[in-house]
Amino acid sequence: MAFVKRFLYLIVPLSVGLYFVREYFQGCKYTGNERLDDKVVLITGANTGIGKETAKNMALRGARVYMACRNLNKANAARDDLLNITGLPADKIKVMQMDLSSFRSIRNFVTEFHKVEEKLHILINNAGIMFTPFLKTEDGFEMQVGVNHLGHFLLTNLLIDKLKTSAPSRVVTVSSLAHMSGTVEFDNFRGEKGYSRINSYGNSKLMNILFAKELGRRLEGTGVTSYSLHPGGIVTDLQREVLNPFFVKVVHVLGYVFWKTIERGAQTTIYCAVNDNAGKETGLYYRFYSLYTRCLLY
Known part of the structure; x- marks a missing residue:
């Protein structure tokens, strides 16, 4: 009986503490x-993670959602x-092919999008890659x-006129706190003067923020x-692509407490969109960092 009491004295406070820690990191x-009835929303990288969750939310609000993805x-x-x-009916969510690593593909996508839609009310630049080996x-x-x-810079600029004629409209760009380690190396966009997986990711996220601000x-x-926004730490397919299976499991265990679910990770995007x-x-940079508070980082 004494053992049970000691066990309860230990496990109950620990469980309560872990619950509140998890809720804090989950954000609000x-x-x-x-409602977004009769609105058109375009989301890049919407086939997985917070992009997919955002697409669901936008569609449930009544929008016609286009998922712009590389892999059909x-x-x-x-x-x-x-x-x-x-x-929802099939015409509420549509798929179009676009490869962000190809300017030709982006231009072709925009040409086809102009053919099927007169308006664009919300553009969500969500797609991203992380910590890849050196590729071009x-x-x-x-x-x-x-x-x-x-x-995303090219895509947004090609759609600016449509966004203007659809106003009020919004451009939401998903960035990351990784921007804090970033710099803008104007003379190294091709990566030929040195390459670091981590630094390049941070650089790209800083560019997202500066672009959204300007x-x-x-x-x-x-x-x-x-x-622009920081969605929070989230266990997504990005980690699976860059970590070996053992570290993926470690990330999932730690992520249960300290990282957001995909649903919670999409909340800042949704806030900025609607x-x-x-x-x-x-031109501001956002994140939700607690249950109750919205934080403007810039």
């Missing part, structure tokens, strides 16, 4: 009920899954900078607002 869940097989499987989960895009740029920043400044008064107060701001 956005509860706004804004994976994208169509994700679309089928979302349609089954939501019970089709256009000769280092892969992480090319996909995470340059591809975009907000340049589009002020047009009805198009711009946002919140009415956010619609009055532009």
Whole structure:
């Protein structure tokens, strides 16, 4: 009996403590009920992770959602899954092919998108890669900078006129706190003067933030607002691509306490995409860092 008491004295406070620690790191869940009926939303990398969760949320709010993805097989499987989960009609979620590592593919995508949609109300630059070995895009740029920043930079600029004619509209760019280790190496976009997987990722995330900030400044008064955000630490396919199986398991165990679920990781993106107060701001960098508080990082 004494052993049971000692065990309970230990395990109960520990369990309660772990619960509140986990809830803190999970961040808050956005509860706004804004509708997006008759709105068009375009999300890159929407076949997995927070992109897929964001696509589900946007579709349930009434938007017509386009999933712009590199791999059509994976994208169509994700679309089928979302349609089954939501019970929405097939025309509410659509898939289009686009490879952010190819300017040609991005331009072709935009040409086709113009043919099927007159409007675009929310562009979510969500897709990303992390810690890849040294590779180059089709256009000769280092892969992480090319996909995470340059591809989205081109896509956004090609869609600016459509966003303006659809105003009020928004551009939401998913960045990361990894920007804190980043610099903008204008003379090394091709990675030929030295390459670090970690540094390049941080560089690309810093470029995301600076782009979103400058975009907000340049589009002020047009009805198009711009946002960047840190979604939080999340266990996603990005880790599976760069870690060996043992470390993936370690990340999952630690992630249960200290990292967000995919659903919670999508909340800052959703806030920036739909919140009415956010619609009055532009060029800022956001994260939800507790149950109750929104933090403006810049």
